[in-house]
Amino acid sequence: MTPIIENIDPSLLVEQSIGQSVTQALGIIFFLALIGWITKLAFEDIE
Amino acid sequence: MELNRMKKKPKGNQWLFWAAVAFTGFFSVWAVISPESLTNTLWNWVYQYHDNFNWFTILMPLIILGICGWLAFSKYGNIKLGAADEDPEFSTFSWMAMLFTAGIGVGLVNFGVGEPLSHYLNSPGGLLAGNDPVSAAKNAMSQTLFIWGLPAWSIYTIAGLVIGYFTYHRAAKFLPGTPIEEGFRDKPWGKAVANLTNIVAAGAASLTMAASIGLGVFQVKNGVSAVTGMELTGMTSSIAILLIIFLVYTAAAVLPVQRGMKTLGDINVLIAVFLLLFVFIMGRTDVFMGTILSTIKATFMDIVPNSFENYTYLEKTWFKDWPNTTFIWWVSWTPFLGIFIARISKGRTIRQIVTASILVPTIFLIVWFSVFGGYGLFDAIAGSGAIVDYVANNPDDVYLSFILVLQSFPLFKLTGVLFILLIIVFLATSATSAVIALSMITSDGVEDAPPYRTVIWSIITTMVAFANVVTGTLNGVRAVAVIIGIPYLFLLLLSVSGMIRQMRKDFKEGRV
Numbered sequence: 001m002t003p004i005i006e007n008i009d010p011s012l013l014v015e016q017s018i019g020q021s022v023t024q025a026l027g028i029i030f031f032l033a034l035i036g037w038i039t040k041l042a043f044e045d046i047e
Numbered sequence: 048m049e050l051n052r053m054k055k056k057p058k059g060n061q062w063l064f065w066a067a068v069a070f071t072g073f074f075s076v077w078a079v080i081s082p083e084s085l086t087n088t089l090w091n092w093v094y095q096y097h098d099n100f101n102w103f104t105i106l107m108p109l110i111i112l113g114i115c116g117w118l119a120f121s122k123y124g125n126i127k128l129g130a131a132d133e134d135p136e137f138s139t140f141s142w143m144a145m146l147f148t149a150g151i152g153v154g155l156v157n158f159g160v161g162e163p164l165s166h167y168l169n170s171p172g173g174l175l176a177g178n179d180p181v182s183a184a185k186n187a188m189s190q191t192l193f194i195w196g197l198p199a200w201s202i203y204t205i206a207g208l209v210i211g212y213f214t215y216h217r218a219a220k221f222l223p224g225t226p227i228e229e230g231f232r233d234k235p236w237g238k239a240v241a242n243l244t245n246i247v248a249a250g251a252a253s254l255t256m257a258a259s260i261g262l263g264v265f266q267v268k269n270g271v272s273a274v275t276g277m278e279l280t281g282m283t284s285s286i287a288i289l290l291i292i293f294l295v296y297t298a299a300a301v302l303p304v305q306r307g308m309k310t311l312g313d314i315n316v317l318i319a320v321f322l323l324l325f326v327f328i329m330g331r332t333d334v335f336m337g338t339i340l341s342t343i344k345a346t347f348m349d350i351v352p353n354s355f356e357n358y359t360y361l362e363k364t365w366f367k368d369w370p371n372t373t374f375i376w377w378v379s380w381t382p383f384l385g386i387f388i389a390r391i392s393k394g395r396t397i398r399q400i401v402t403a404s405i406l407v408p409t410i411f412l413i414v415w416f417s418v419f420g421g422y423g424l425f426d427a428i429a430g431s432g433a434i435v436d437y438v439a440n441n442p443d444d445v446y447l448s449f450i451l452v453l454q455s456f457p458l459f460k461l462t463g464v465l466f467i468l469l470i471i472v473f474l475a476t477s478a479t480s481a482v483i484a485l486s487m488i489t490s491d492g493v494e495d496a497p498p499y500r501t502v503i504w505s506i507i508t509t510m511v512a513f514a515n516v517v518t519g520t521l522n523g524v525r526a527v528a529v530i531i532g533i534p535y536l537f538l539l540l541l542s543v544s545g546m547i548r549q550m551r552k553d554f555k556e557g558r559v
Contacts, residue, residue, distance in 0.1 A: 006177075007171075007176060007361055007362045008360055008361065008362065009360055009361055009362050009363055010362065011098070012360065024099060027099055028099065028100075031100060031103065034537065035103075035540070038537070038540050038541055038544045039544070041231070041541075041544045041545075041548065042543070042544035042545075042547040042548055043547070043548075043551075044548065045548070045551070045552065046230075046232070046233050046548055046549065046552050047233040
C-alpha cells in the first residue's frame with residue numbers, strides 16, 4: 001500500500017514478527033511495572 | 048573508637064573513589080581506542096530506548112513538574128532545608144546566578160541561536176515538513192522552550208530537593224545515593240542501589256563535563272578565529288585553551304564555594320545580560336518583544352500538548368535527536384547538579400526553591416531565546432537568511448550560529464571578546480560545580496571535601512576532555528553521558544520516591 005503521507009515513519013512499513021511484538025510488549029509491561037512499583041514505594045510507610 | 052572511625056573512613060572513600068575512576072576510565076579508554084565502535088554501539092542503544100519508550104521520556108518532565116508543584120504547594124512546601132531559624136547562605140541574586148550558570152552553562156551560547164533555527168527547519172512543525180515560515184518560527188520557539196524551560200528546570204530542581212532534604216533535614220551525606228540509602232533504609236537492597244547510584248553518578252558527572260569541556264575548546268578556538276581573523280589550527284591552540292579553562296575551574300573549585308563559584312556565577316550573568324541587552328537594543332526590538340510575548344504563551348500553554356505528542360506515524364529522527372535525547376541529557380547532568388543545588392540552597396524552603404529555581408531561569412531563557420533565536424528567525428524570514436543557511440548546511444556544528452548573530456551588529460571586536468569570555472567562564476562554572484560534586488561524592492559526602500580530591504577530579508576530567516579533543520571523539524563521550532542518563536532516570540525517580548516516604552514519616556512524627 002502506498003503511504004498517504006510523505007514523511008511517514010519507515011519502520012511502520014516493515015512487518016513486525018510475533019516475536020518482536022511480544023518482546024516489545026514485555027519490555028513495556030516491565031517498564032510500567034517498574035514505574036508502578038516506584039510509585040507504590042513512595043506511599044508505603046518506612047518500617 | 049574515634050581512631051577506628053578515622054581509620055575506616057578513608058577506606059570507604061577510596062573504594063568509592065576507585066570504583067568511580069574505573070567506571071569513568073572504562074568509557075574514556077573505549078572512546079580513545081575505538082571511538083567508532085563506542086559511538087555506534089551506544090547511540091544504537093539510545094535509539095532502541097527512544098523507539099520503545101519515547102512516550103515516557105516526553106511525558107516524564109511534565110510528571111516531575113507535577114511532583115515539584117505538589118511538593119511546593121502542599122503541606123510540605125514550608126519545610127526548610129536546614130534548621131528552622133537558618134538564613135539562606137547566599138543572596139538571592141547570587142543563588143539564582145549560580146543555579147542558572149551551573150545548570151544551563153555553556154549550552155545557552157551553544158544553542159541560543161542554533162536550536163530554534165534547527166527546529167524551524169527540521170521539526171515536524173518546521174519548514175521542511177511543508178509548514179509556512181511564520182508558523183514554523185512559532186513552533187520553533189515553542190519546541191525550544193519545551194526542551195529548555197519548565198521541563199529542564201523541574202528535573203534539576205527535584206534532583207536538588209531529594210539530596211537537600213536528606214542532607215540538611217536528616218543530616219545525611221552529600222551523595223547522589225543518599226535519598227535511596229536513607230529513604231529505603233528498611234529495604235535490603237537500599238544500600239546496594241545507593242552505592243550503584245554513587246558510582247554511576249560520578250561517572251556521569253565526569254563524562255558529561257568532559258564532553259562539554261571538549262566542545263567548549265572547539266568553540267573558543269572558532270570564537271578566537273572569528274574575532275581576530277587568525278586561523279587556529281593544530282593541537283597547540285586546543286591544548287592551550289584547555290589549560291586555561293582547567294586553571295580557572297580548578298582555582299574556583301578549591302576556593303571556598305562562597306568565593307569561587309559566587310564570583311564566576313556573578314561575572315557570567317553580567318556578561319550574558321550585557322550581550323542580551325546589546326542585541327535587544329541594537330536589533331529589531333519590536334520583533335523581539337513580539338517574540339517574547341508569544342514565547343511566554345508557548346512556554347506555559349504548550350507544555351501539556353507537547354508532552355503528549357510523540358508524532359505517531361511520522362518519521363522520528365528529529366524527535367529522537369532533540370526532545371528525547373536532550374531530556375535524557377538533562378537527567379545525566381542531575382547527579383552533580385543535584386548535589387550542587389542542594390549545597391547552595393541551604394536555608395530556603397521547598398516552596399521557595401521550587402518556584403524560584405523553575406520559574407526564574409525559565410523566564411530568563413524565554414527572553415534569551417526570543418532575542419538570539421528570535422534574531423536568527425527574523426533573519427530567516429525577513430533578512431538575508433545567512434544564519435539559517437549556515438544551520439541548514441552545518442547540522443552538526445550549529446554552535447557557531449551565535450557568532451554569526453553577533454557579527455551582524457557593530458562592535459563585534461568587543462562583543463566577540465565577551466563571547467569568548469562567556470564561554471570560558473560558563474564552562475569553568477559548570478566544571479567547577481562538577482568537580483566540587485565529584486570530590487564530595489568520592490569523599491563520603493562531606494560538605495567541604497578536601498581540596499586535593501577536587502584537584503584530582505579536575506585533572507581526571509580534563510584528561511578525558513584532552514583525549515577527546517585529540518582524538519575527536521566528542522560524540523562518543525556524549526553517547527556515554529546519554530546512555531548513563533537512562534538508568535539514572537529511574538534512580539532519580541526512586542530517589543523522589545524515597546524522599547516522599549521520608550517526608551510522610553517526618554510529618555506524621557511531627558519532625559517537620
